[in-house]
Amino acid sequence: MLNITPLGWVHTILGLIAVVAGFAALIGHRQIDMASGSGRAFFWLTAATAVTGLFIFRHGGFGVPHVLSLLTLAVLALGWFGERRGARGGFWRHVAVVSYLIALFFHFIPGFTETLIRVPVGNPWASGIEDPRLRQPIGAAFVVFLVAAVWQVLRVRKLSPRAVDTRLT
Known part of the structure; x- marks a missing residue:
C-alpha cells in the first residue's frame, strides 16, 4: 500500500514521536533541552531516527537523505555541546x-517528502523526491524555523545573566 519496509516503519514512528516530543518541549518549557523529559526524548529519538535513516536505501545508494541523517547527528552533538558550555547563557546557549x-x-x-510522494495513495501529491512542488511545504517549514530561531535567540538573550563589572573604579 504505502511501500514502506519494517525498518522504514520503525524509522517513521521514531521520527513522529521525536517531533511530538520536540513540540512538547517547546510548548511546555519554551525550548528544547536535555533538562526536560520531552527535550531528552526529542534528543534521543531524533538520534535514533537519524541512525535508522542511514540504513534505508529506498532511493538507491548513499544519497541526500543519508547526508541529512549525518547532519542531524552533527547538529544534535553541537546542541549538546552548546548546552554543556552555555549553562549560564551566552553564545553557546x-x-x-x-x-x-x-x-x-x-x-x-523527509517527513514532507516521503509523505507527499505516497499520499494520496494511487495519486500522490508529488511525483518524486525531486518534484518542485515539495519546495512549498518545506519552504514554509523553513520560514517557521527561522521565526522560532529568532524567538529563541531573543528569549535566551533576555534570560542570560548580565555581565557585571566587578572592577573597582
Whole structure:
C-alpha cells in the first residue's frame, strides 16, 4: 500500500514521536533541552531516527537523505555541546537552542517528502523526491524555523545573566 519496509516503519514512528516530543518541549518549557523529559526524548529519538535513516536505501545508494541523517547527528552533538558550555547563557546557549531547532526542522524535510510522494495513495501529491512542488511545504517549514530561531535567540538573550563589572573604579 504505502511501500514502506519494517525498518522504514520503525524509522517513521521514531521520527513522529521525536517531533511530538520536540513540540512538547517547546510548548511546555519554551525550548528544547536535555533538562526536560520531552527535550531528552526529542534528543534521543531524533538520534535514533537519524541512525535508522542511514540504513534505508529506498532511493538507491548513499544519497541526500543519508547526508541529512549525518547532519542531524552533527547538529544534535553541537546542541549538546552548546548546552554543556552555555549553562549560564551566552553564545553557546544560543548555539544549543538553535541547534535543537535545526534538528526539529530537519524532521520536516523527509517527513514532507516521503509523505507527499505516497499520499494520496494511487495519486500522490508529488511525483518524486525531486518534484518542485515539495519546495512549498518545506519552504514554509523553513520560514517557521527561522521565526522560532529568532524567538529563541531573543528569549535566551533576555534570560542570560548580565555581565557585571566587578572592577573597582
